[in-house]
Amino acid sequence: MIEFASPFSIGLGAIIALSLLGLPIGLSMITGSILYLAASDQDMSIAAEQVLNGLNGSYILLAVPLFIFSAGLMNAGTMTDRLLGFCNMLVGRLRGGLGHVNVVQSVIFAGMSGSAIADAAGSGRIIIDMMKRGNAYPAPYAAAITAASAVIGPIIPPSIPMVLYALVADTSIGYLFLGGVVPGLLMAVAQMAINALMARRHGFPVSARVPLRAMPRLTADALPALLMPVILLGGIYGGVMTPTEAAAVAAAYAFLVSALLYRSLSARDIYATVLAAGRSTSAIGMLIAGALAFNYVVVSENIPQTVRLVLGGGEMARWQFMLVVNAILLVLGCLLEGTTILLVVVPMLLPTARALGIDPVHFGVVAVVNIMIGLVTPPYGLLLFIVAKLSDAPLGKVTRELLPFIAAMVGALLLIAFIPGLVLWLPRRFGYTG
Template sequence: MEFLSSELQSGLILFGVFGVLVTLGVPISFAIGLAATATITFLISFDQALFVVSQKMASGLDSFTLLAIPFFILAGNIMNSGGIARRLIELAKIVGGRLPGALAHVNVLANMLFGSISGSAVASAAAIGGIMSPLQRKEGYDPAFSAAVNAASCPTGMLIPPSSTLIVYSLISGGTSVATLFVAGYLPGILMGLGVMVVAGIVATKRGYPLIPLPSFKEIIFKIADAFLPLLLIFIIMGGIIGGVFTATEASAVAVVYTLLLAVGIYREVKITDLPTIILESAITSSIVLLLIGCSIGMSWAMTFSDIPYAIGEALANVSENPFIIMLVINICLLVIGTFMDMTPALLIFTPIFLPVATELGMDPVHFGIMMTYNLCIGIITPPVGSALFISCSVGKVAIQDLIKPMLPFYAAVISILMLVTFIPEISLFLPRVILGYGG
């Protein structure tokens, strides 16, 4: 390997070891940590490499910002059990019930609302899809079409705040403002949902799917009032963060207290005896995510120490000097990566690689973070690893092979909007500039 540069050798070791371990079925967190250690061992002694990688993992997790993740996970799990999804669906029926293919639009709107509160695409796909699929089947909707609508719209909650994914990006990007990222996610997330609604409306019109009967004024007022308290959480969290009342981490703790009051004290759909199970499930999920983050921080440091991002940046620069072409190549790479790797590890591993390239081209870190998050959202609804896609198949009782064809027009819609988000920075930066006075 003497004819290869040290950066290329390090890159081959890093991604080679990682790829082999994942292929062998090693859990991805351990695969990342071992690949990082093997790469550093190529440059320094094994004892030193083991010590440094462990130290970087521990110091990377010593972050006040990261405390938001377990709190938001706990708040989401409480909401899943607290009847909040059903109330948001009733509200969505009022908004989308008179559009062609009404129940499909209700599914999209409910995913946007529930996802923005829970911050989890998988939770949204399970909670909303579990309720909407039987309703749509009863009204004569094609089950594959219903599952496709649910899958395509559930990632909107990863962009519409609060989003734990954007918190992870904030950490790995070197401290990009969480509040700015949250505000920047609104328009792209809403556009993603609207794109899905346009496709769903076209298909529903061709197939003649029915509208929802218009409820009485009294019923409308009741449903709005019933969904008011869950929706109020969004205003409390975002209002508090934007107004400087509390940080994103403190907002996550507020979210837990508020959802507990709703689920246990007001709606009484969660019992005190249910809480140990909910807390245990949240702790297990949080430990998996935080171990993954710690190992990925170790890998990020290993890549930086080995000058791998610099080498990749040089390679991209050799592809073209046109920023448009380079950003298109980055998007294609991320789309491919997203089909084989879950969202969080992909974000943690490839942000340190592509962010320096993007900033060198003059791209704002907030804009890049939204673009990257949006791109990887598509990965969770594409085979073979798309977790939200498989959840939608499960709750919709549809085989995965029957879902691919109905998903194609939705893929076209969300990728088209990805291109808009990539090449029109104001889609991401307009609200931060207006609301926060962001000058990036």
Template sequence: MEMSALVLLGIFFILLFLNVPISFCIGLATLGTMLLSMDLLPALTTLAQRMAGGLNSFALLAIPFFVLSGLLMGRGGIAKRLIECAMALVGALPGGLALVNVLSCMLFGAISGSAVAATSAIGSFMLPEMKKQGYDDSYSAAVTAAAATTGMLIPPSNIMIVYAIASGGVSIAALFVAGYLPGILLGVALMIVCAGYARIKGYPVGARLPLKLVFSKIAAAVPSLLMIIVVIGGIIKGAFTATEAGAIAVVYSFVLAVLVYKEVAWADLGKILLKSTETTAIVLALIATSAAMSWILSYENIPQSISAGLLALSENPIIILLIINLILLVVGAFMDMTPAVLIFTPIFLPVAMELGVSPLHFGIMMILNLSIGLVSPPVGSVLFVACAVAKVKLEQMIKPLLPMYAAMFVVLMLVTYVPAISEWLPSVVGL
């Protein structure tokens, strides 16, 4: 087992540091480990079989649908209306534009399910406006990047679908509902940081809008927000599956973006479809190779050995969960969420269950943990998108991000050690 683990990790990290695409890192590391116990032809055959088997899931069909609906939402004028709605709700509070940024990312994440899409769509509108009001560019970019991670927890979220598959049967509907309270808690924590930061820096307070204008801005965003009720409500009520909900989300976002708001031209649909195909292909390649790696991990009994090793360190759930969190925080800084979930769920979920942690609770904890990795150097994808949108250097963002990292870690600890934050709402709706 020791040799297998060393070969697997060695090949993976060597290729990763050589800047090889991560799906190839995973696939080649898996193949190299297989060659320790079988010849080349059986190893290649097994790798192909496990990759194909990893994609043989009806639930995975939801991913291309939600990717496409997210792209349509991002380009269809939805972000602008959500920002105006957020402005009407919190714009007059201390640090108003930063709070608007956070709330807009939460609302957009609840529709698109993509942190990168939220960073790009919300950042394109909010960052120039924040600059006009005297906000520092690096701070504005940091707020956008940190707030965009709420979209990983507030459904619909593609990473929740991936975790449901990796965990071997956790309900996607239950995961979707379980993400609301942690996602809102994370957003509120970031808002508290932004309000305190605004007072220290003396950032301006927005003008209070007339009540009539507030209602009109909220009303303009209602068609976009209704998608949450239609999609999540339908899943909870059992009217359709997560995959069918994804298809409905595509139709709904198409009607809004093309026919109602008319901000996506018919000529643009080809580019949007091509982009969604490209994104889906990248995600599915990661899922396929990660499924093969999960198999070789199980074949070599590596998860069982790690589980025994962790439990040998301590039988205290507080200590073990803290160790798991610290490991995942490091993993998230170097690896994208999808392969991280697929690779480490089979390793750490059995340990968590041994400690009495439910798969639902562990899933939300894991997703929140790895969401922090999206804004952590050196690999954080959301971090680099925010840098590009704001036209600032990565090192300029680190200082304003520090209090936000602290807030995110506090929320992570709360979610880890207070299971009710994740489990209460699913139990209320009967999931």
């Protein structure tokens, strides 16, 4: 039982109050942690010590700004446009073809950016305009499938959320990346099935077939972009480079292809991309700093052990624990920002998961998928607001169109959660022994 005036309640109350007043959650967590230290008569400099120690020893975190920057370069150049042309050649001729193109391009783009926001804000703008052209697809539907497909981005490697999970769980990034491949493809299949169903129900058009003579040109145009995930993942799993080094290679490759090969990147574009990447990195960095400070509070108060007792400790079966975890993360995803959940809530659940013998790679992929679904779940879902703005569609209508996709993704999530082999099959092919 938490006392009303205990140091923990003072710190937690400050975090909630400041967040409600509009202060960024990272700053709120730092402030609440300092208040906790003051109320418990501890040295307040411990907060700074926790932040500095956590960031100083985390070489892996360099991957975050580099992946953000590489995604920005791809969107600023014409790599995304060429990928869309290639995807349209593959699946555009099917009924509801542009919806399928939307999903397939997200699968391919996922192998480059690692960010759902980058996917939606970049290629999403282009594909929404394509779908709306000539009133072929209602704007709310175009926005809904764009938001749903963007969720795939951080599940298929590389993945910024998996980098953050590896930080808090001390787990191999390489095996986490491999663990996301099959779940990401499963999510894509589920979304394409819903799109096919909706296309038949609403009579969505069939796109014109791409002439056979145009296919080699479209493939050649997209080939440099298509090679990027091959180079990155081949380098990581071939032992040539670490995931952080792969992020640097991704940024360099995106720059060289966009600026020198496609000649579609101006100095103004580069400046805007650097600025946007800096802003995004600063926001994520502040969240990480707040989480590192608050995690000291959590450990000091034995919150993970309390959570384990509340959840039944060793008496709870694995499937029961996974069911509870999915319910908790899905509900929190409706209310909180995903990075906050990953850095603050997931570490509280990890000790119980380990005690029950749940594989950390499997648990991490399940947690990331939950958090990604939260990006499209009202009322907070950040992707909802982004795609509604891009499509000029009312938020309520976009949400209604999203419901079948959310249901399909939750169904895929349950398969991933209760059939560990879907996650662990590929890592084990590459030597994982967990």
